[in-house]
Amino acid sequence: MAEEGWRKGPWTPAEDKLLMEYVALHGEGRWSSVASSTGLKRNGKSCRLRWVNYLRPGLKKDQLSPQEEGIIIELHALWGNKWSTIARYLPGRTDNEIKNYWRTHFKKQKPIIQNEKKRKYSYMNQEYPHVNERMNNSTSSESEENDTIMMTEPPLTSLQETTKSNYACPWATGEVQQQNPCMMAQDVARWLDTVTEDGLWSDFLWNLGLDHSIQAVVEQ
DNA sequence: AAAAGTACCAACCGCCGGTAG
């Protein structure tokens, strides 16, 4: 099909129905075949996106819970903008949803967070001196571009160790990467319950240099 | 009541890695 033949823009209920019928018949995948099989004038990418972000069974349509917000905050602190990775630990949520949520709720608070950077990286300085160095060397424009400082290895390992020892965080162990995402999410949820009950969550967020308003939401 | 500003979210775009031929 010619490139210019593809339809764009919002999906209609009829298109959704066609796509759902296709997936019911053929399963997920082979997105490029959807058009030829169903007559749908959408390219494979568009079909996949529509299915993954909107039509897929099990998707949660309600607002993110405080627990889910907490997980997003924490995992974003660990991994940065790895939306699909973060989404794996939030069953029923899509990377797009998490990405939008982050940009809407936290990106706008960048100035506040930046004000907190001194404390944040002072806290981190003991274990991540290279991060502080980067903060000190970066220009203001560079700082604007970076929502967070990426916690790549080996700092991740250090943070994992700290977190593990202080808060018994389930994903602080090395084997967590091998776990089934669903099991992982349950572990995270259990851990959040624990730290919330203990009051440790508040301290943990504080140590991460998060705004009090965010803490308040998480603590509710 | 209307205009302007803001928040939210669905969808598109470009890039990249994996893989089949």
Place this chain on the structure above:
DNA sequence: ACTACCGGCGGTTGGTACTTT
């Protein structure tokens, strides 16, 4: 070994609803 294709990912845009002035 090379190439073309496909799917996945993160960044960005545009439309709509809501709020503020």
